[in-house]
Amino acid sequence: xxxxxxxxxxxxxxxxxxxxLEQAYTDxxxxxxxxxxxxxxxxxPPERIRARCYLRGDHKQDAAALTMVCGFAEIPAxxxxxxxxxxxxxxxxxxPTQDTLATGVVGARHRRARSCAEVSA
Numbered sequence: 001x002x003x004x005x006x007x008x009x010x011x012x013x014x015x016x017x018x019x020x021l022e023q024a025y026t027d028x029x030x031x032x033x034x035x036x037x038x039x040x041x042x043x044x045p046p047e048r049i050r051a052r053c054y055l056r057g058d059h060k061q062d063a064a065a066l067t068m069v070c071g072f073a074e075i076p077a078x079x080x081x082x083x084x085x086x087x088x089x090x091x092x093x094x095x096p097t098q099d100t101l102a103t104g105v106v107g108a109r110h111r112r113a114r115s116c117a118e119v120s121a
């Protein structure tokens with residue numbers, strides 16, 4: 001017989017942070033076509049790439065943020081990192097990374113701002 005007294009109580013805050021981790025996992029799996037066996041690490045929408053970088057802890061900021069979220073969710077961060085690194089291999093050298101995606105977004109914003117300024121002039 002299983003006693004509920006030994007189950008850890010999850011507070012609403014724990015549930016919230018677990019939902020944050022669940023959303024990161026959902027984003028990391030987004031864009032995956034079940035009929036496509038070539039699950040390239042760098043393919044798919046930018047949200048997918050960013051979520052995988054976050055879950056793998058590719059950058060110090062990502063690893064620190066993930067560790068903090070896991071702490072709030074009461075989930076061992078090392079298990080999440082190890083699982084993500086095993087299931088989401090890092091992209092190859094010529095594949096887009098989180099940094100190149102961010103650079104592309106900034107460039108697009110600048111181009112849009114210039115085109116708006118040219119139209120208004």
